[in-house]
Amino acid sequence: MNLWKRLICLSRRKSPWLFHMNSGSCNGCDIELIAALTPRYDAEQLGVKLEASPRHADIICITGPVTRTAVNAIKTVYGQVYGPKAVVAIGSCAASTNAYIDSRVLDGPLDSHIPVDVFVPGCPPRPDSILQGVAKAAEMLSQPAESAPLEGKAQ
Amino acid sequence: MNLTTALLRLLIFPGLLFAVPAAWFFLWAERKVVAVMQQRIGPPFMQPFFDFMKLIGKDVPSRTGLGGFLVRIWPILSVAAAAGAVGLLPVIPHSGGFAGDLILLLSLLELPSMFIIAAGFSSRSLWGEIGSSREAVMSVSYNVVFLMAVIGIAASQHTFELQALAYSHGSPLRWLGVLAIVVCLPAKLHINPFSITNAEQEIYAGPMTEYAGPDLALWELAHGLEWVASTGLVAALLIPPVTSVWLAAILFVALSFAVVILLSVLAAATARLAIDSSVRFYWQCAVIFAVIGVSSALLMRLKL
Numbered sequence: 415m416n417l418w419k420r421l422i423c424l425s426r427r428k429s430p431w432l433f434h435m436n437s438g439s440c441n442g443c444d445i446e447l448i449a450a451l452t453p454r455y456d457a458e459q460l461g462v463k464l465e466a467s468p469r470h471a472d473i474i475c476i477t478g479p480v481t482r483t484a485v486n487a488i489k490t491v492y493g494q495v496y497g498p499k500a501v502v503a504i505g506s507c508a509a510s511t512n513a514y515i516d517s518r519v520l521d522g523p524l525d526s527h528i529p530v531d532v533f534v535p536g537c538p539p540r541p542d543s544i545l546q547g548v549a550k551a552a553e554m555l556s557q558p559a560e561s562a563p564l565e566g567k568a569q
Numbered sequence: 570m571n572l573t574t575a576l577l578r579l580l581i582f583p584g585l586l587f588a589v590p591a592a593w594f595f596l597w598a599e600r601k602v603v604a605v606m607q608q609r610i611g612p613p614f615m616q617p618f619f620d621f622m623k624l625i626g627k628d629v630p631s632r633t634g635l636g637g638f639l640v641r642i643w644p645i646l647s648v649a650a651a652a653g654a655v656g657l658l659p660v661i662p663h664s665g666g667f668a669g670d671l672i673l674l675l676s677l678l679e680l681p682s683m684f685i686i687a688a689g690f691s692s693r694s695l696w697g698e699i700g701s702s703r704e705a706v707m708s709v710s711y712n713v714v715f716l717m718a719v720i721g722i723a724a725s726q727h728t729f730e731l732q733a734l735a736y737s738h739g740s741p742l743r744w745l746g747v748l749a750i751v752v753c754l755p756a757k758l759h760i761n762p763f764s765i766t767n768a769e770q771e772i773y774a775g776p777m778t779e780y781a782g783p784d785l786a787l788w789e790l791a792h793g794l795e796w797v798a799s800t801g802l803v804a805a806l807l808i809p810p811v812t813s814v815w816l817a818a819i820l821f822v823a824l825s826f827a828v829v830i831l832l833s834v835l836a837a838a839t840a841r842l843a844i845d846s847s848v849r850f851y852w853q854c855a856v857i858f859a860v861i862g863v864s865s866a867l868l869m870r871l872k873l
Contacts, residue, residue: 422626428619456609458600461616467696467774469630469781472623496628496781 419558426472426498427556429461430548433471433495437488437524439478442538443505447475450541450548457545460552468494473551475544479507479514480522492528500531500551504544509533574665579656582818583801588655591822592793593617595800595829599760602833617793624786636691643688644780644787650680651794658801659731660821661814666732671723674731674802675716681795682708682757685766688788689776700775703844704766710851711756711763714859718749721862722806725869736810742866747806749858754799754832756847758792762839763847771841800828 436444451457451464465471468491476488492501503524506512511522524530531554534547578584596617604611613619632640654677657670682704689701725742726734756763767775774780777788804824811817842850 422622425619425622425626428613429616429623453607453609456604456611458604458612459610461612461619465774466770467778469779470774470777470785472627496630498627 423556423558427552429463430473430552430555431463431465431471432548433465433468433474433491435474435476435488435491437476437478437484437508437522438481438520439505439507443477443507446538446541447477447504447544450544455541455545457548460545460549462545462548469496471495472498472555473500473502473548475502475504475548476508476524477504479511479517479520480524480527481519482521485521485527488524488527498555500555501528502532502534502544502547502551503530504534504547505539506535506537509535512537571665575656578661578664579653583658583660583797583821584656585652588652588794588797589790591797591825592790593621595796595826596789596793598826598829599796599833599836602830603837606834606837617789621786621789624789625783627782629782630784636693639691640688640779641784643684643691644784644791647681647684647791648787648794650677650684651791651798653677654798655794655801657731658798658805658821659735660801660805660817662736662810662812662817663732666730669729670731671719671729671734675719678757678795678798678802679708679712681791685776688780692776692779694779696773696778697776699772700766700768700778703768703772704776706844706848707756707763707765710848711753711855714749714851714855715753715757717856717859717863718746718753721749721859721866722746724863724866727870731805735805735808740869742862742869743806745858745862745865747803749855749862750803750806751828751831752855752858753851754803754828755835756851757799758796758832760832761836762842764836764841765844765847768841796829797825800825800832803828 434444434447449455451462468474474492474495478484480488503509507514507522508524511517511520514520532547532551534543536543580586597612597614600616601611654674657674657677659666686701686704686708689697689704722743723729723734725740726737728734755761759766767777777785780788801821804821807824808817808820811820
């Protein structure tokens with residue numbers, strides 16, 4: 415691997431830009447994700463920036479148990495993010511649909527629609543663990559393409 | 570200005586070799602100042618460089634046809650215009666210039682804003698179009714003040730040549746003009762309280778919504794170069810006449826950095842204004858300074 419590629423891989427670890435998406439969450443995980451960006455937890459130390467446009471993002475943070483109406487939106491947004499990209503499923507809902515299992519309005523969990531790289535369990539997870547999950551996803555992005563990690567690797 | 574000095578100024582100092590690291594440094598300083606004001610630690614020193622390299626390494630969206638070509642060309646032209654503006658700044662004493670280079674500098678400073686408008690419309694995103702129309706409105710509002718301020722400074726010195734302007738003994742009018750220019754910079758650089766064009770989250774990313782990968786990296790670079798060029802213009806007008814090249818360069822960097830800190834503190838301390846409030850601010854409040862500057866400069870000429 416030459417110096418240029420190594421520099422780009424390092425940069426991917428140093429500058430993960432997030433796109434936040436709610437797939438029918440109760441808003442608990444969304445609050446915790448925003449808390450991770452506030453001065454108390456200061457995610458910007460890791461180079462994290464919350465981007466407004468999915469085109470700019472590297473890591474998609476998805477919360478919620480995936481309602482039927484959210485499925486197409488998730489697939490669209492996943493397609494709008496240019497690679498290399500990673501998906502972080504935040505909260506127990508995104509991992510297993512949690513308390514809403516067997517609900518007729520759901521079409522979850524998340525990994526039945528798009529590949530998920532990191533699961534951050536919790537109801538809601540603490541901002542620390544969300545940051546750990548994002549850092550882990552950024553670490554995965556920095557791996558060169560030959561040895562890409564397997565999809566669905568649990569935290 | 571002969572070819573050698575022109576190339577030296579464009580490529581080495583204050584051109585690309587200096588301006589690109591300075592652009593990254595200023596972008597970092599802006600984010601760091603905001604972080605410090607919010608009692609955070611903030612981004613690491615190399616952050617804008619890593620952002621740039623990461624965006625360069627991202628997948629390239631496939632764009633075809635004339636529309637795709639236009640979308641690709643705007644950030645490149647933007648970087649070129651901003652780099653040209655930096656290269657024109659009269660930093661080093663007696664490094665040459667030509668009559669009317671102030672007008673060229675002003676047009677090069679204005680071009681990135683035009684390209685942002687064009688980019689938003691040619692990306693065909695709804696949010697891009699909203700952002701572009703906002704940028705057009707902002708451009709019309711702050712440019713009245715900006716151009717009047719520059720004309721006032723130039724008229725008070727009887728010259729449109731940057732070198733003569735920067736190294737003449739300034740009159741009190743120059744301070745008024747510089748103040749009016751500084752008031753326009755937040756709108757020119759799209760930072761709070763005039764971050765109306767890109768309006769993060771409100772209209773997604775404004776004209777940049779559809780940009781990704783290397784194109785977005787070039788936009789970030791162009792934005793950084795705009796920082797260097799516009800704060801450098803203020804620094805060049807404030808610099809006291811010195812003969813030593815090194816002292817001039819150090820003063821230039823220090824004054825530009827001071828303007829960056831000032832603007833970042835302002836950005837961190839304020840919230841985004843609505844577009845009608847911003848236009849009203851420029852057309853009703855800030856324009857007074859500019860009108861006083863221009864009219865007193867012209868009156869002084871009559872007396873002379």
